[in-house]
Amino acid sequence: QVQLVESGGGLAQPGGSLRLSCAASGRTESIYSMGWYRQAPGKQRERVAVITNGGNTAYADSVKGRFTISRDNAKNTVYLQMNILKPEDTAVYFCNGFRVGIPPADYWGQGTQVTVSS
Numbered sequence: 001q002v003q004l005v006e007s008g009g010g011l012a013q014p015g016g017s018l019r020l021s022c023a024a025s026g027r028t029e030s031i032y033s034m035g036w037y038r039q040a041p042g043k044q045r046e047r048v049a050v051i052t053n054g055g056n057t058a059y060a061d062s063v064k065g066r067f068t069i070s071r072d073n074a075k076n077t078v079y080l081q082m083n084i085l086k087p088e089d090t091a092v093y094f095c096n097g098f099r100v101g102i103p104p105a106d107y108w109g110q111g112t113q114v115t116v117s118s
Contacts, residue, residue: 002026002107004095009112012085016116020080022095022109031107032100034071034078038091038114045094049080062088085116 008020024031035050049059049069057069066085071078078095095109 002028002031002097002099004097004107004109006093006095006109006112009093009114011115011117012082013118014085014087014116016085017081017083018085018114019082020093020095020112020114022078022080024076024078024097028076028097030099030101031097033098035096035098036069036078036080037094037096038089039094039111040088040091043091048093050096051078082114085114087116090114090116 003025004022006020006022008018010018012018033050033052036048037045038048039045047060048063049067051057051069051071066083068081091114092111093114094111097107099105
């Protein structure tokens with residue numbers, strides 16, 4: 001099993017920045033990629049950014065150029081630096097870990113609230 005614990009959410013003004021962290025523990029050697037998803041009220045959960053063990057990254061179009069995902073393998077931690085925040089970034093942000101294997105598995109953190117408002 002893998003446990004994921006997020007931190008760093010909160011309130012930011014439009015144009016501001018926040019940094020989310022997700023610390024992984026347990027059988028982390030089985031994790032192929034880690035990422036961030038978000039879910040706003042009344043909307044489906046959407047993928048924001050993902051990073052593989054090899055350092056390859058992918059972003060949702062809505063956050064490209066504003067958000068940066070990174071990871072510290074020694075600390076088993078993934079980060080999401082969010083800049084130029086917009087009110088539409090308001091959501092609960094969830095950390096995800098994807099395990100390859102038979103069967104594959106998704107692990108989720110408990111979520112952290114990000115609110116962008118003046």
